Amino acid sequence: MSMPVRPDTDATVVDIRGLWTVFQSADGEQVVHRDLQLHIDRGEVLSLVGGSGTGKTVLLRQILGLEKPTRGHVEVLGQEPGELSASGAANVGMLFQHGALFSAFSVLENIAFPLRELKLLPDELIRHAALVKLQMVGLGPQHANKSPADLSGGMIKRVALARALIMDPPLLLLDEPTAGLDPEASDSFCDLLRGLHRELGLTVVMVTHDLDTLFDLSTRIAVLADQKVIVTGAAREVIAYPHPFIHEYFLGGRGQRALEALHDKPAGQSPAQQAPAAGR
Template sequence: MTFIIPPDAERVVEIRKLWTVFRSPDGDQVVHRDLDLTIVRGEVLSLVGGSGTGKTVLLRQILGLEHPTKGEVTVLGHAPARLSAMGAANVGMLFQHGALFSAFSVLDNIAFPLRELKLLPDDLIRDAALVKLQMVGLSPQQATKSPSDLSGGMIKRVALARALIMDPPLLLLDEPTAGLDPESADGFCDLLRGLHRELGLTVVMITHDLDTLFDLSSRIAVLADQKVIVSGTTRDVIAYPHPFIHEYFLGGRGQRAMEALHEGAASRPVPLSER
């Protein structure tokens, strides 16, 4: 099943005929084969798939940290590897464990991408970092703390502030709620939903958390058999006949997550994936 791109939609990411092959003395491992995917402005697209299907590899290729064996990836009309330092400001990345610099303070972690450009005075960079700190729900009093003094939820928020410091239109999220307790995960989802709406972000997210998946996604793309086998709303994806989809969405965990979603529907905004 192929998601029909509206004719007036702006294509933020285009992936065409992508192959990812890992070479080794024991033989080649093909992870992606003729994979196609289009991501349009303003959506929250979630990538799901079993272990070894190359979800994080695909995210890193969009970011330009890895290169496909063949095929084409374009981000905002450019190959990721060709983006200049300023062009890289078009993409923000939230890594699974935050990837904060342990020797830096919270404020210095957030300010790091701007300082690397060496184009702005330090007081302006500091002000911008403080704005982003408050944007993710943390107070200025947290600015001087070290990452070791932060909870898991706070680390995620600081890492998100750093990803947003250059106001990118595209945000990549690798397991944004991994390691968080349910209350913290719900709070982080609420934060992401608000920022997506207020900043007009396009979001590409990997998650194994079904609650997060159902709560935030406007579209889900399923990786299996070395390609995207289906993309669409939650209902579209669940209706697609494939063993992974049946096990992932219709097993015990999936059923419980959907029940919780329906039970909470009356007390919170309608999830993007159900619109």
């Protein structure tokens, strides 16, 4: 089998070719990804969606370098994640689903942690950089010395986002960024992410089950099913693809409500407003 043509590396931030993920279990081998192909271009907000067990978060962890595929190639900015140096690893920021803040650290210490680990900058400069990122995510300096236990769910997400951005990475990975937030906090967090994407020129890869977040932020959607990426494209193209999961996920009751809410918003608010009305 011939390998797919590699995309333009100048435009491509993530390039995944021929990826297999196989786990061993008591019942034998479990194949999660089979010859999966995906490339992500600079400046995109690409959302990964799929049913339970399709390996969405596993794929994020492989892009980050926390897990290695069984075989195949994952390249981030031209390098395999496992080969990234400390400075190269700064090219990727990760927002974990529940924030993953260190409970014994203050807000500012959590944000500053990746910079401190490098041991290259003086403490005062690190503190200043952390305060800048704290304000960038919409939190004032009065929160700097609080502990994670004193924060609301929305504030935890913002602090974790500030930590993910402390190294000024061009690539940001988001695992369920609005999970656990009420609708108002979720909308506010989406507004923040949209603004940061635009202002910082970020490339974003996001896993989400929340259809409102999906339609609100995505410039492109990749659907995982049948152990591979079955379709990628704008919402309009993805929804039109004939597959049982897509029909159930996007055109069921939840999907219709999310699409209706999307079309009620003023034009120009969302990069995903290419979505059609449900049923078209």
